[in-house]
Amino acid sequence: MNPYALLETINDPADLRNMPEEQLGELAKQLREYIIEIVATKEGHLGASLGVVELTIALHYIFNTPDDLLVWDVGHQAYGHKILTGRREQFHTNRQLGGISGFPKRTESVFDTFGTGHSSTSISAALGMAMASNFKGEKEKHHIAVIGDASIASGMAFEALNHAGVSQANLLIILNDNAIGIDPSVGALKEYLTNIKVDRKLAKNNIIRALNFDYSGPIDGHNLPRLLKELKRLQKKKGPKFLHVITTKGKGLRQAEQDQVRYHAPGKFDKNSGELLPKPKGDLPPKYQDVFGHTIVELAEKNANIVGITPAMPTGSSLKYMMEKFPERAFDVGIAEQHAVTFAAGMATQGLNVFCNIYSTFLQRAYDQLIHDVALQRIPVIFCLDRAGLVGQDGATHHGVFDLAFLRCIPNLIIFAPRDEVDLRNIMYTAQLGLSDPIAIRYPRGRGKNLDWKKPFSQITIGKAKQLSKGNKIAVISIGTIAENVSQAISILSAEKQIAHYDLRFLAPLDSELLHEIFKQYQIIFTVEDGVLNGGMGSAISEFTTKYNYNYQKVVSLGVEEQFIEHGTVEELQQIVGIDPKSMAKQFERFL
Numbered sequence: 046m047n048p049y050a051l052l053e054t055i056n057d058p059a060d061l062r063n064m065p066e067e068q069l070g071e072l073a074k075q076l077r078e079y080i081i082e083i084v085a086t087k088e089g090h091l092g093a094s095l096g097v098v099e100l101t102i103a104l105h106y107i108f109n110t111p112d113d114l115l116v117w118d119v120g121h122q123a124y125g126h127k128i129l130t131g132r133r134e135q136f137h138t139n140r141q142l143g144g145i146s147g148f149p150k151r152t153e154s155v156f157d158t159f160g161t162g163h164s165s166t167s168i169s170a171a172l173g174m175a176m177a178s179n180f181k182g183e184k185e186k187h188h189i190a191v192i193g194d195a196s197i198a199s200g201m202a203f204e205a206l207n208h209a210g211v212s213q214a215n216l217l218i219i220l221n222d223n224a225i226g227i228d229p230s231v232g233a234l235k236e237y238l239t240n241i242k243v244d245r246k247l248a249k250n251n252i253i254r255a256l257n258f259d260y261s262g263p264i265d266g267h268n269l270p271r272l273l274k275e276l277k278r279l280q281k282k283k284g285p286k287f288l289h290v291i292t293t294k295g296k297g298l299r300q301a302e303q304d305q306v307r308y309h310a311p312g313k314f315d316k317n318s319g320e321l322l323p324k325p326k327g328d329l330p331p332k333y334q335d336v337f338g339h340t341i342v343e344l345a346e347k348n349a350n351i352v353g354i355t356p357a358m359p360t361g362s363s364l365k366y367m368m369e370k371f372p373e374r375a376f377d378v379g380i381a382e383q384h385a386v387t388f389a390a391g392m393a394t395q396g397l398n399v400f401c402n403i404y405s406t407f408l409q410r411a412y413d414q415l416i417h418d419v420a421l422q423r424i425p426v427i428f429c430l431d432r433a434g435l436v437g438q439d440g441a442t443h444h445g446v447f448d449l450a451f452l453r454c455i456p457n458l459i460i461f462a463p464r465d466e467v468d469l470r471n472i473m474y475t476a477q478l479g480l481s482d483p484i485a486i487r488y489p490r491g492r493g494k495n496l497d498w499k500k501p502f503s504q505i506t507i508g509k510a511k512q513l514s515k516g517n518k519i520a521v522i523s524i525g526t527i528a529e530n531v532s533q534a535i536s537i538l539s540a541e542k543q544i545a546h547y548d549l550r551f552l553a554p555l556d557s558e559l560l561h562e563i564f565k566q567y568q569i570i571f572t573v574e575d576g577v578l579n580g581g582m583g584s585a586i587s588e589f590t591t592k593y594n595y596n597y598q599k600v601v602s603l604g605v606e607e608q609f610i611e612h613g614t615v616e617e618l619q620q621i622v623g624i625d626p627k628s629m630a631k632q633f634e635r636f637l
């Protein structure tokens with residue numbers, strides 16, 4: 046028997062709306078199983094989508110999507126939405142090269158009204174749409190933002206609530222409260238939401254009502270009849286409305302419900318048993334995040350001034366190790382990158398050695414704080430920027446490819462990219478000894494290459510580059526872990542004697558002395574980075590040539606040209622960008 050017989054009758058939410066209410070329970074079951082079956086082998090975000098299966102069906106059933114506009118915050122929970130809105134057959138390509146995106150994407154479907162990936166944007170976007178509808182006289186249109194309990198605690202969401210509460214916008218905010226983000230939710234708002242659930246009388250006079258919203262809930266988000274009834278009621282109401290829905294992350298898969306952190310994005314698992322597939326046997330080099338996580342603990346054991354900060358990514362950044370060992374010295378501040386940076390600055394003014402760990406892509410949120418609150422005042426915060434460079438399947442919203450470019454123009458900021466695990470350890474060691482300026486240390490997602498990485502610490506000289514190998518024809522300058530691809534390219538060509546390889550290490554301050562040596566010795570200079578070329582390391586070297594009149598040298602820069610890179614494996618994306626070993630070898634060969 047076809048387990049997806051009912052699901053397969055739906056190619057558009059219009060089909061769904063023709064279905065009798067009694068069949069929706071069976072549809073929810075099939076949709077859940079379909080998500081589990083595909084994610085088990087293709088990987089991706091699991092728990093969040095499983096938790097909103099009933100909500101997704103109810104929303105498309107009651108509202109007239111895509112005319113009514115539905116915005117999913119973060120968008121990692123939108124798999125059910127994708128499947129019900131014409132992408133069931135493509136869903137097996139989710140997050141694969143050339144396949145559909147793991148997040149809502151406007152170019153992919155009219156049902157994806159707003160592209161997401163970074164959190165806490167949905168209320169602003171839906172409010173903008175609602176105000177636009179008012180301008181256009183489209184009074185009947187509904188605008189719905191679905192936002193999680195961790196995402197609503199972010200500053201941007203608060204700003205939007207504050208604005209929406211005094212608007213005439215026909216806006217429905219649905220708080221999908223499962224009491225967890227990737228890691229357990231934190232903060233006073235989270236405590237308040239928990240209290241509301243325990244003592245429903247508190248819901249009567251609550252913070253959301255105080256902001257002028259028509260508040261209802263909390264209601265059980267897995268109870269379809271209850272959801273449908275409430276959405277029908279809200280459909281008739283005008284103005285800003287707020288529905289508080291309680292759900293279970295991972296609903297329907299025992300392991301995903303029990304270990305919600307692991308099953309947020311579990312990797313491959315057995316679709317029948319739910320068990321994670323065994324890891325490959327044998328020792329593997331460490332993940333960079335774990336080099337950070339274990340090293341900060343090691344340093345903190347000796348230096349009582351060290352504190353650590355993460356905005357909502359204790360597991361992803363591995364700051365969780367410090368949170369376990371020194372709970373009073375490690376802070377998860379929630380999805381609050383702006384606050385994290387200024388909070389770090391405040392602590393550092395008081396003489397603490399503050400490690401502020403933020404994914405490169407999420408630091409984009411805190412650019413002004415970095416400039417105004419940190420660099421301008423020369424406050425020596427130690428930023429550890431994880432997931433720098435191409436991150437793979439999360440795609441365009443998450444690649445950390447802009448950091449070198451957006452950091453380089455900030456005065457007083459030291460910028461370092463470790464070439465390997467040992468470099469990362471040593472720069473962390475160096476930074477906590479005390480610097481007079483802030484430092485940004487950027488390193489990639491995934492594993493390094495050394496099993497033997499826990500070497501004794503040694504101090505790194507700020508602003509000094511390193512020659513990795515000698516050669517007589519061309520020079521290649523790389524920064525960060527992409528050096529490994531350069532080394533492989535040189536071996537592919539057996540050009541060890543012809544290609545000199547330098548690791549720039551510091552994008553700021555630049556090692557001008559070594560650069561002068563390079564420019565005096567070579568006419569062809571390649572630069573290689575896993576970031577955007579506009580403004581990045583290649584730009585820095587080109588500016589150097591102009592500044593010092595190196596007119597006879599040719600600089601060829603490899604990196605991300607002017608485009609957003611989509612999703613795929615890191616290796617596939619490196620090939621597209623031309624920074625994989627083979628593509629680089631071809632480029633170098635032209636000049637040998």
Ligand SMILES: Cc1ncc(C[n+]2csc(CCOP(=O)(O)OP(=O)(O)O)c2C)c(N)n1
Nearest residue numbers: 093162163164193194195196225226227357
């Ligand atoms: C600006 C930003 N910071 C951090 C993240 C990483 N992140 C993705 S999902 C998530 C947790 C979201 O939790 P919640 O809003 O409660 O949704 P749930 O996963 O529970 O459905 C976090 C921290 C992000 N996507 N965007």
Ligand SMILES: CC(=O)[C@@H](O)[C@H](O)COP(=O)(O)O
Nearest residue numbers: 119121162310361432439490
């Ligand atoms: C949706 C989101 O932003 C996170 O779940 C992100 O996908 C985590 O990325 P890592 O898997 O690199 O930790």
Ligand SMILES: [Mg+2]
Nearest residue numbers: 193194225226
């Ligand atoms: Mg949540």
